[in-house]
Amino acid sequence: MTKTINLSDRFHLQGEYPCPVCRHGKITRMSLMEAFACDFCQHIFTGNFDKQLLKMADSQLPLTWYWSGKNWKGIQREGTDIGWGYIIIGLAFVALPTGIISLGTYLVPPLPDSPLSWLPLFWAILTFIAHLSCLILLVIEYYQLPIMLYMRALRRRLFQ
Template structure:
């Protein structure tokens, strides 16, 4: 069942949390602020600009309510996941490729005892950078399995 979201930001409504994307933002009693029921972040509200700012973090992150979902204040009209994919692809491919080129140009001595070490090192660098790229993608897309593990480790 789809949730009907209000068109304008209002203290009487609840909204999806832009940080954890799992919880709901509800008004804090006697305050002009929202709080998430899952990640427990506190958001200051600006009704005239239809925006919220994360009050318990420095530097403060902000989002504008776009009648159906939250849009970041620092780039309100640009949704650019292609840049994240290019960053992750470069981070995964470039370092092992540089190491392989150096191994190809300057191969180890044939009778050396550590003849296979450069190939092992290239593999370790490739796996490590792939894991870092997966972490960046999980943070960007806020994958549910990743978020559940993240919240379990934090509590």
């Protein structure tokens, strides 16, 4: 038994599709080109119509999606799995500096009546926040998560 394919469900050059990156804009064909652009996030894409694939052309990472007929499905890239080694290194990057500062504060506590007795605790919390922020920013940069685009879309939606 063969499955009939509805041509309106296929990915083709003249269609308009939801953007797989920002999920708010529409991607359409760029004039005089065989490329697509999103009207919201301004990303540029190239299409493989035989395989029903869309690839982001303006990214260092090979982000690719498959058109299912209704929406885009992400294709897992090789080398993007976060293994236990990366998780342990990330946790150590956050925990070790914070632990060293906290241990120093515990072993050599400030005098309770001194005007800067709050500084060691503040410094330990600041160390934790700074290292965790670095780790989160690295993950966002690696996976190309459009956080600012989500915020802009949310602001547009709330104030319209």
